[in-house]
Structure formats: C-alpha cells, structure tokens
Amino acid sequence: MARTSSSTKKAAKLANKGKGKKVRFQGGTIFPLAVAATLILGLALIVYSRQTLPSADESPPTINDHWHAAYGFYLCDTWYQLEGDLEERDANGQFTNTNFVRTGIHSHNDGVIHWHPYNSRGVGKNAVLDVFLDTYEVQLEDGKITFPPQNALGGQEVWEEGETQCDGEDAEVSVKAWDSFTDTDGGTRYIANMDQIRVANDGMVFAIYFTTDDAPQVMPPWAADLPQLGAIDSGQILPDDLLQGTSSVVPTDSGVSDDTETGSTDGSDG
Missing domain, CATH: 1.20.5 (Single alpha-helices involved in coiled-coils or other helix-helix interfaces)
Structure with a gap:
C-alpha cells in the first residue's frame, strides 16, 4: 500500500511540474x-x-508585327465567325476585357485574326492557333470543339465526334491551314494537335471543320478579302461593298478537295 501511495505522489508531482510549460x-x-x-x-x-x-525564340511574329489571318468555323454546313472584338474600354480609356489584355490577339467580327501581340505569349514559337481561340474561350481538342455560351452557333456549345451528327451522319473535327490567302491548293489538313498549329506568317488562312467525310473543306469565303478586312484594323475606311458576305453566318461555299493531311503540327506548312 505504501508503494502505491509513493507512486501516486511521484506522478502527481511530475504532473504539477509540467503545468504551464510550452510544448516544444x-x-x-x-x-x-x-x-x-x-x-x-x-x-x-x-x-x-x-x-x-x-519564353519565346526570336522568330516572327514579334511584338512589333501586326499580322492578319483569315479564319472560320465550318460546322456541318454553315460558315461561322466568333463574335466580339474584345476591345471595349471603360470611361478612362482602359481595356476591360482581361482575355484581350492578356495577349492582344483578337478579331473584329470580321473572320480575321488580328495578330499584334502585347507580350511573349503570342510571339515566336508561342504564336499558335490556341492563343487566339483561348482569347474567345474556345477549346479545340482532338475530336471536339467547345464554344462558350455567347459564341455557340444555334445554342450548341459542344461539337464532338461520336456524339454530334450532321444531318444524321457522323462527323469529325479537323483543321486546314494555308500559308497565304492567295493559295489555290487544298491546304494542309490536321487531325491532331490542331490547337498548336503555328501562325508562321502574315496572310495565312485557318479553317476549323466539324464535317462529314464528303463535305467540302475549303477556305472561308471571306478569305479572299483579307487585305481589305485587315486594313480596317489600321483605321482605313473601306467602301461598304467590301464588307459584303462577312456576317457571322455565311452561306455554304464549295471548292477544291484536300491536298495534304497530317496528324501533327511539324513541318513548314504552318
């Protein structure tokens, strides 16, 4: 019994000794x-x-360049352009669209990419199609195109292989690029890594398709007017007749067939 009492007293003594001390x-x-x-x-x-x-290399485009490229979406049987020029300003003259401020790449409701980068995000090797699409919150993936609600044709935001059909037929996503709006060939066709296609020079043309196998894949019908449309961004006033046929939805066109096809963005074909 004495041992138990002694052990209890020692435990109590140790407990009292530790009171108020910080744990380290x-x-x-x-x-x-x-x-x-x-x-x-x-x-x-x-x-x-x-x-x-x-980071970017020293290849063009640079922040001193002001390039123009024609572009368009061909969704089943309809040509389509993204709406919004993104250059809205507040009362102090400051740009209000953060997507635009991030790169300076945009369009003017005219089917033309106005490529005058503000920083390295849009120059050299970083100058790819996704920079423009991202400004409008459009996602271009292998087999799928996703539009934001404000730019969804007919309210349809997603165009996806195996899910979306054109008049009851399966369709696929692809992109064609031409080095110049004056080219008469069928362009270079891409079926993968499409968002990484280089914007390699001034005057290019890009067509993004969601079409069936037998649908024509040609330049957007307004591509031939690229010099005049691009001049608008420079403050030049153009006759009204030069702007005909450049609304957001343009009637179906037809033309030459495919010329080159690739599943990557390697090579010099832009």
Whole structure:
C-alpha cells in the first residue's frame, strides 16, 4: 500500500511540474521555421509560375508585327465567325476585357485574326492557333470543339465526334491551314494537335471543320478579302461593298478537295 501511495505522489508531482510549460518540437524552433519557410516558398513559386510569361525564340511574329489571318468555323454546313472584338474600354480609356489584355490577339467580327501581340505569349514559337481561340474561350481538342455560351452557333456549345451528327451522319473535327490567302491548293489538313498549329506568317488562312467525310473543306469565303478586312484594323475606311458576305453566318461555299493531311503540327506548312 505504501508503494502505491509513493507512486501516486511521484506522478502527481511530475504532473504539477509540467503545468504551464510550452510544448516544444524536438530540435527547438528550427523545425517549425523550416516548415513555414517551405510553405511560403511553395506559394511564391505558384504565384510566380502563373504570372511569368512563357519564353519565346526570336522568330516572327514579334511584338512589333501586326499580322492578319483569315479564319472560320465550318460546322456541318454553315460558315461561322466568333463574335466580339474584345476591345471595349471603360470611361478612362482602359481595356476591360482581361482575355484581350492578356495577349492582344483578337478579331473584329470580321473572320480575321488580328495578330499584334502585347507580350511573349503570342510571339515566336508561342504564336499558335490556341492563343487566339483561348482569347474567345474556345477549346479545340482532338475530336471536339467547345464554344462558350455567347459564341455557340444555334445554342450548341459542344461539337464532338461520336456524339454530334450532321444531318444524321457522323462527323469529325479537323483543321486546314494555308500559308497565304492567295493559295489555290487544298491546304494542309490536321487531325491532331490542331490547337498548336503555328501562325508562321502574315496572310495565312485557318479553317476549323466539324464535317462529314464528303463535305467540302475549303477556305472561308471571306478569305479572299483579307487585305481589305485587315486594313480596317489600321483605321482605313473601306467602301461598304467590301464588307459584303462577312456576317457571322455565311452561306455554304464549295471548292477544291484536300491536298495534304497530317496528324501533327511539324513541318513548314504552318
């Protein structure tokens, strides 16, 4: 009984001795400081990675270039252009569209990509079709095109292989690129990595299709007017007749057949 009483007294004494003392990590304060420093560094790296501009080579386009490229979507049997020029300003003259400010790449409801990059996101090797599409929140994937609600033709946002049909027939996503609006060939056809097609020179043409196998795949009908349409961005006033046929939905056109097909964006065909 005496042993039990003695053990109890020792335990109580130790408990009282520890009251009011702070718990310390093994090794003192070094460990918690190291954990805090790691967290702060991690957060800093995340912020830096989001805000840092991507590197680019010295190849054109540069921030001093102002290029124009014709583009259009051919969805089943209808030519379509994205709406919104994105250059809205507030009362102080500042741009209000953050997508536009991020790159400076946009269109003017005219079927023309106005490529005058503000920073390295749209120059050199970074100058790819996705930079323009991303500004309008359009996603171009292998087998699928997704539009935001404000730019969905007929309210249909998703055009997907195996899900969306054209008059009851299966269709596929592809892109054709021409080095110049004056080209008379069938262009270069892409069926993969389509969003990474290079914008390699001024005057190119891009056509994005969701079509059946037998549908014509040609340049957008307004591509021939690219010099005049591009001049609008430079402040030149054009006669009204030059703007005919450039509404958001344009009647079906026909023309030459495919010339070249590729599943990647390698090579010099843009």
